[in-house]
Amino acid sequence: MARTMFQDLYPEAIGVIGGSGLSRMGIGDFVEVHPPHMLEGPFGQPSGPITMREIGGKLFGFLPRHGEGHRIPAHKVPARANAWALRDLGIRTAIGCCAVGSLRKGVPPGTLVIPSGLVNDTQGNRPAYTFFDEVTVHISRAELLCEYLGAAITKACSANNQREGSIFRGGSCVVIPGPGFGTPDESHIRRLHNPNLIVGMTQDPEATLCAEAGIRYAVLCLVTDYDVWRKEDTSVDVSEVTNALIRWDWEGLIGKMLERFAPAWEEPSAKECLCTQRVHGAIQMDHHVIRESPDLMELYGALLGPHLQGRPI
Numbered sequence: 001m002a003r004t005m006f007q008d009l010y011p012e013a014i015g016v017i018g019g020s021g022l023s024r025m026g027i028g029d030f031v032e033v034h035p036p037h038m039l040e041g042p043f044g045q046p047s048g049p050i051t052m053r054e055i056g057g058k059l060f061g062f063l064p065r066h067g068e069g070h071r072i073p074a075h076k077v078p079a080r081a082n083a084w085a086l087r088d089l090g091i092r093t094a095i096g097c098c099a100v101g102s103l104r105k106g107v108p109p110g111t112l113v114i115p116s117g118l119v120n121d122t123q124g125n126r127p128a129y130t131f132f133d134e135v136t137v138h139i140s141r142a143e144l145l146c147e148y149l150g151a152a153i154t155k156a157c158s159a160n161n162q163r164e165g166s167i168f169r170g171g172s173c174v175v176i177p178g179p180g181f182g183t184p185d186e187s188h189i190r191r192l193h194n195p196n197l198i199v200g201m202t203q204d205p206e207a208t209l210c211a212e213a214g215i216r217y218a219v220l221c222l223v224t225d226y227d228v229w230r231k232e233d234t235s236v237d238v239s240e241v242t243n244a245l246i247r248w249d250w251e252g253l254i255g256k257m258l259e260r261f262a263p264a265w266e267e268p269s270a271k272e273c274l275c276t277q278r279v280h281g282a283i284q285m286d287h288h289v290i291r292e293s294p295d296l297m298e299l300y301g302a303l304l305g306p307h308l309q310g311r312p313i
């Protein structure tokens with residue numbers, strides 16, 4: 001029987017969704033203050049247990065996106081169960097960490113990118129894109145990557161004495177279908193649209209599902225390669241990506257960023273960020289129908305319950 005309310009055990013905690021090169025959070029001497037949580041909800045089992053750690057006086061919930069041993073490929077990541085599990089713990093802020101390819105000469109491997117936009121080009125190759133298959137809910141996907149959180153991540157990266165030009169804030173990340181890398185022609189087409197800066201495989205629907213779950217979300221990406229648009233880069237492979245993650249010490253960069261981020265982070269006011277309130281006013285279906293259906297309430301009670309005001313549609 002699914003819970004119709006979230007547990008909200010750690011309402012102040014910040015989620016960290018670790019991708020390639022970040023399958024565990026073994027950074028520094030962080031103390032594990034709570035046992036790992038494996039939270040199976042109405043939308044299935046998350047990629048792995050969520051481990052709570054304390055860094056700089058704040059709690060972080062770490063979720064390995066690809067599971068233990070990187071056993072879940074990008075196109076099979078249970079992003080819906082992952083967002084639900086984070087929200088079930090009470091987490092309302094999450095940082096997605098991703099390895100990406102660059103579409104621009106000026107953004108070389110080793111650059112940290114905090115994009116401001118996403119283009120979902122996954123072409124249906126994901127297990128799910130929404131929680132709302134059985135109810136009619138249209139959330140806003142404007143500012144899908146939270147500006148407030150993105151700025152805080154950027155500031156934390158900048159404070160790390162990164163070498164000049166190694167942090168880029170802005171641009172769009174194109175999310176490709178995977179699991180294969182793109183073709184050179186696809187890479188050229190993606191370069192035609194000016195805001196497109198990087199390509200990845202996991203940023204969306206992770207961002208959309210976090211948005212639907214009332215979680216503010218932004219991504220921090222490490223450029224590992226130039227994708228395949230340059231004449232001199234006729235292919236990109238796993239060893240190139242893996243070597244880059246080691247060479248640029250991705251795990252260490254994330255650790256340093258979180259150590260700076262934690263003491264500086266303050267929950268935004270409603271004026272600064274409305275990301276956690278997207279469901280409010282987005283429910284088009286008659287609220288009474290949802291509220292009076294045990295099946296719908298079992299699935300959606302936790303996500304929609306507080307927003308079901310009973311007003312006529």
Ligand SMILES: [Zn+2]
Binds near residue numbers: 146149216274276
């Ligand atoms: Zn926001």
